[in-house]
Amino acid sequence: MALLDVKNLGISFGGLQAVNAFDIQIEKGELYGLIGPNGAGKTTVFNLLTGVYKPNEGIVKLDGSDITGKSTIDISKAGAARTFQNIRLFKELSVRDNVKVGLHNQYHYNTVEGIFRLPRYRKVEKAINERAMEILKVFELEGTASVLAANLPYGKQRKLEIARALATSPKLLLLDEPAAGMNPNETKELMDMIQFVRDKFDMTVLLIEHDMKLVSGICEKLTVLNFGEVLAQGVTSEVLNNPQVITAYLGE
Amino acid sequence: MLKKIDKRTKNNFITYAMIIIVFMVVQILLASQSVSSLMQGLLVPLCVYVILAVSLNFTVGILGELSLGHAGFMCVGAFSSAFFSMCTKDVITLGGLRFFLALIVGALSAALFGVLIGIPVLRLKGDYLAIVTLAFGEIIKNIVNTLFIGKDSAGFHFSLKDSISMNMEPGGEVLVNGPQGITGTPQNSTFTIGVILVLITVFIILNMIHSRDGRAIMAIRDNRIAAESVGIDITKYKLMAFSISAGLAGAAGVLYAHNLTTLNASPKNFGYNMSIMILVFVVLGGIGNIRGSVIAAVILTLLPELLRGLSDYRMLVYSIVLIVMMLFNWAPKVREWRERHMPKNLLKRKQTARGDK
Numbered sequence: 373m374a375l376l377d378v379k380n381l382g383i384s385f386g387g388l389q390a391v392n393a394f395d396i397q398i399e400k401g402e403l404y405g406l407i408g409p410n411g412a413g414k415t416t417v418f419n420l421l422t423g424v425y426k427p428n429e430g431i432v433k434l435d436g437s438d439i440t441g442k443s444t445i446d447i448s449k450a451g452a453a454r455t456f457q458n459i460r461l462f463k464e465l466s467v468r469d470n471v472k473v474g475l476h477n478q479y480h481y482n483t484v485e486g487i488f489r490l491p492r493y494r495k496v497e498k499a500i501n502e503r504a505m506e507i508l509k510v511f512e513l514e515g516t517a518s519v520l521a522a523n524l525p526y527g528k529q530r531k532l533e534i535a536r537a538l539a540t541s542p543k544l545l546l547l548d549e550p551a552a553g554m555n556p557n558e559t560k561e562l563m564d565m566i567q568f569v570r571d572k573f574d575m576t577v578l579l580i581e582h583d584m585k586l587v588s589g590i591c592e593k594l595t596v597l598n599f600g601e602v603l604a605q606g607v608t609s610e611v612l613n614n615p616q617v618i619t620a621y622l623g624e
Numbered sequence: 625m626l627k628k629i630d631k632r633t634k635n636n637f638i639t640y641a642m643i644i645i646v647f648m649v650v651q652i653l654l655a656s657q658s659v660s661s662l663m664q665g666l667l668v669p670l671c672v673y674v675i676l677a678v679s680l681n682f683t684v685g686i687l688g689e690l691s692l693g694h695a696g697f698m699c700v701g702a703f704s705s706a707f708f709s710m711c712t713k714d715v716i717t718l719g720g721l722r723f724f725l726a727l728i729v730g731a732l733s734a735a736l737f738g739v740l741i742g743i744p745v746l747r748l749k750g751d752y753l754a755i756v757t758l759a760f761g762e763i764i765k766n767i768v769n770t771l772f773i774g775k776d777s778a779g780f781h782f783s784l785k786d787s788i789s790m791n792m793e794p795g796g797e798v799l800v801n802g803p804q805g806i807t808g809t810p811q812n813s814t815f816t817i818g819v820i821l822v823l824i825t826v827f828i829i830l831n832m833i834h835s836r837d838g839r840a841i842m843a844i845r846d847n848r849i850a851a852e853s854v855g856i857d858i859t860k861y862k863l864m865a866f867s868i869s870a871g872l873a874g875a876a877g878v879l880y881a882h883n884l885t886t887l888n889a890s891p892k893n894f895g896y897n898m899s900i901m902i903l904v905f906v907v908l909g910g911i912g913n914i915r916g917s918v919i920a921a922v923i924l925t926l927l928p929e930l931l932r933g934l935s936d937y938r939m940l941v942y943s944i945v946l947i948v949m950m951l952f953n954w955a956p957k958v959r960e961w962r963e964r965h966m967p968k969n970l971l972k973r974k975q976t977a978r979g980d981k
Binding site for chain 1: 832837842850851
């Protein structure tokens with residue numbers, strides 16, 4: 373059974389059908405790409421999958437459980453984590469605290485234990501710290517753990533966002549244009565990192581991307597969206613050679 | 625990693641030490657009788673203002689929502705605790721115990737109001753939230769002004785009109801007398817209790833900030849959408865922060881109420897002027913900077929009194945101090961200069977120059 377199983381997903385804003393009859397099946401451990409021209413509805417699909425928008429129709433199943441129309445928080449708990457097209461970090465918090473916020477729902481102690489620094493606070497807080505540093509190490513951010521997130525260079529901010537998403541220990545990682553604004557070197561590094569994360573954490577990744585080199589380099593399968601509808605779907609090399617896809621991207 | 629935690633603890637420790645040292649200095653001055661009676665009268669209000677500033681900073685600086693109704697929560701705490709003390713004056717004769725219970729009553733009822741007001745208000749953002757909290761603060765003050773509560777052998781009587789319409793038996797006691805407020809509250813507040821409350825407030829806020837809940841609250845402040853995406857319950861944490869802030873303001877109200885023989889809600893003590901004044905402390909001390917709030921509240925409360933000798937010029941000097949403090953805390957150039965001339969940074973620069981980073 374597919375880890376993410378979406379059937380006939382659709383939403384309209386006023387009279388505009390932003391996404392229509394969207395289907396996607398992603399197997400566990402797959403690196404899946406979602407591409408399409410500007411305004412095709414890619415980010416809208418992400419927002420539907422993570423509960424920012426409620427779909428008008430369709431069913432979303434994550435690892436067998438129905439998450440259609442659930443709140444963002446419930447979907448996060450169910451195991452979907454995302455990054456954003458325009459970076460959304462907790463800018464006034466340190467890099468480490470950003471990851472610690474991601475760990476919020478996995479480590480628990482109550483408010484009173486927190487205020488009075490009871491033994492449980494110390495124990496759990498120590499575990500949180502260690503876990504956060506472990507995750508930062510994967511992204512080679514451990515050296516900047518105490519730096520404010522706002523002061524990180526752009527490429528590292530992108531990495532930190534992925535680190536924070538991974539901290540929620542998701543089953544499915546949704547990356548919204550992770551390479552946007554990166555130079556070729558940084559993109560190359562990011563490609564390696566995404567693959568590394570997939571292998572190390574045994575993660576399933578769905579990513580939106582415009583950089584065709586990145587897409588063809590790491591994605592095993594692709595779905596192409598155009599005007600809110602699926603234009604083509606399948607193995608990367610075949611989809612990219614599909615004449616319809618080429619037309620959608622380059623025009624007639 | 626260890627170093628970071630140490631730095632935090634050290635920072636918190638400096639704040640506590642500062643408060644305790646000031647307390648001891650004042651105690652020595654009091655013992656040597658070199659404090660004027662006017663200044664002595666200011667000591668408890670000083671603690672009240674510090675608690676208010678620190679608790680408001682939790683809403684403004686940590687939760688990131690501009691609240692202009694803080695005096696309203698103080699009002700709730702003051703009246704509920706004064707009412708409690710009046711009712712139990714004959715039952716609990718032990719002043720300390722009664723004050724402690726009154727403190728709990730005041731703080732909890734203010735926190736309850738924080739939740740009740742927070743539920744509708746926290747759906748708003750920015751300026752809208754500020755305006756609505758301002759309105760709620762005024763509403764609380766005005767309702768208290770029309771509240772009549774009396775007690776006789778048949779029990780409690782309430783009215784929102786006047787004391788006669790309560791229909792009390794002759795000999796019944798009017799506890800809350802509308803605009804005249806509550807008269808005869810036992811005066812249990814002392815400077816020592818005030819400082820203890822300040823320390824407790826600072827302790828709660830600082831520890832809260834560095835806990836899981838505090839991180840969640842600051843995450844919401846920095847980016848609500850991202851906080852939601854990692855599974856943080858926005859409503860829960862906003863309400864939590866708002867009600868803790870309100871509860872501590874209520875505690876300040878308790879201290880305030882038990883420092884006066886007559887407690888009434890006038891625009892001067894519980895009106896929006898008060899809320900704005902607390903906000904001034906917070907802004908000048910640095911938004912999100914707890915120690916700054918303490919210092920700003922102390923300086924700005926004492927200043928008008930210290931400058932009394934200058935008579936007409938004192939508000940002039942006061943405003944200049946306000947401007948200087950604002951520049952010192954917020955102007956980018958000054959901040960840069962300050963950072964460079966901080967003792968620890970000077971040291972670091974020397975070390976870097978020597979090449980051992």
